[in-house]
Amino acid sequence: MASDHATPSIGEATQADDTRLLIATLRERMGEAIIGQRDVIDRLLIGLLANGNLLVEGLPGLAKTRAIKALAKNLECDFSRIQFTPDLLPSDVTGTEVYYQAETGGEFRFEPGPIFANIVLADEINRAPAKVQAALLEAMEERQVTVAGKTHAMEPLFMVMATQNPIEQEGTYPLPEAQLDRFLMHVNITYPPVDDEVEVIRLVRGEEIAASAEKTDKPKRTGESPISQDTIFQARREIGQIHVSAAMERYMADLVNATRHPASFGSDLPRWIEVGGSPRASLGLDKCARTHAWMNGRDYVDPEDVRMIAPDVLRHRLGLSYEAQGEGVSPDAVVAEIVRQVALP
Known part of the structure; x- marks a missing residue:
């Protein structure tokens, strides 16, 4: 499968190795x-x-927030945390126009909200009402916000x-399918x-x-330098060059197509699946498979890359039937059955 793509030059290979080493350093930190x-970090x-x-989901105390903070701490970036609550307003997230009075007259100035950071932690997102979720959706999808026109x-x-917490649903606002689809992965x-x-x-x-020792005015140890943003951008450029064969493209499309036409893949899938994945699912498989291949030192995508990330890309894009829910069938079980039924390239 790897023989039909160009072999990178020595200089390109060396640069890719250096970038991959820096990402591995970030991973270890x-x-x-x-x-x-480890799987969550990856x-x-x-x-x-x-x-x-x-979208990161797990029971309280399983280090969801800690994992995200660990990433931001070791990366050269601005980090902000938004605690979502039922009384949150869109302006609390995006920012608002504030009137300033000066000697020459008054003017409105935009005061950016916490969404204007490199890495944004939206904690307990399903506790915010629809208006706030819609404001966040524009920032996620369009990479911009609109305030006062x-x-x-x-x-x-x-x-x-x-x-989000998967078990505590009192006082929450379930994310609509349109917003769930905007998340690349559901971890x-x-x-x-x-x-x-x-x-x-x-x-x-x-x-x-260690924190107690610092309060007694003991010398503070110098921390390690964070990984620069340029490393992330360089890695993205290299990931963009990862080779995806026509057979692998068809395999990813076949996996998503199986969610839309489950009757062609056994007797269980059509009972379990009510709504299949959108084209964003195929695009997500492609992006994540190429990234997984790059992180594992390859310049091409193989079926294992797709299989490894398929549950994270697909689990939030499947609409399960009442029958599946009644039988206690999880989205992961459905994805596993899809992977088992769809033929490898």
Whole structure:
């Protein structure tokens, strides 16, 4: 499969290796702050490098916010956190026009809201009403916000990472399908293994001791330099050159098409799937598969890249039937059956 694409020059290969090494460094630094969540770290990095937005879901206390903060801390970027609540207003997110009185007269000036950052953590996004979600949707999709008839562009490096609790639904506003589709991936965070949880206890204890030591005016250790934004942009350029064969393109399209016409793929899928994925699902598979291939040191996409990221790209784009919900069939189980049924290229 890899034989039909051009071999990169020595200079290009060296530059790609250097960029990949810096991303690996970022990954390792995040791993020092988040124990036992390597898959989650990889998905956050894939979302960043693929220039997409992520929906991160998990029970309270599973380090959703910590993971996102660890990424922002080790990257040269501006970070903001928005705690979504039922009384939040769109202007609390986007910013608003403020009237200033000067000697020469008054004028309105735009005061940017917390959405104007490189990495934005939208915490408990499903607690905000529809108007706030719509304002966030424009920023995610168009990379701009409109306030008082004026358009304000986001930074070149811009990413929204939204979190939500899957079990507590009282006082929440479920995200509409149109907004869910804007998220490149839906990342699930699960309980860590027992051995990893022991390491978590030790890690947090050590952080508390270190924080206490700093308060006693002990010399503060110089931190490591954050990874520059140029590294992210260079990685994106290299990912754009990853080769995708015609057979792999057809494989990704076939996977998404199976969600729309499940009757052609066994007897269970048509009972489970009510609404299939949009073309954004195919585009998401392509972006994430190329990023996964690049992170693993290859200049071409193979079926394993697609299979690894398929659950994260598809799980929030499937509308399951009442029958599937009644049987306790999860979106991941449906995606696994799709991957099993669709023929490999």
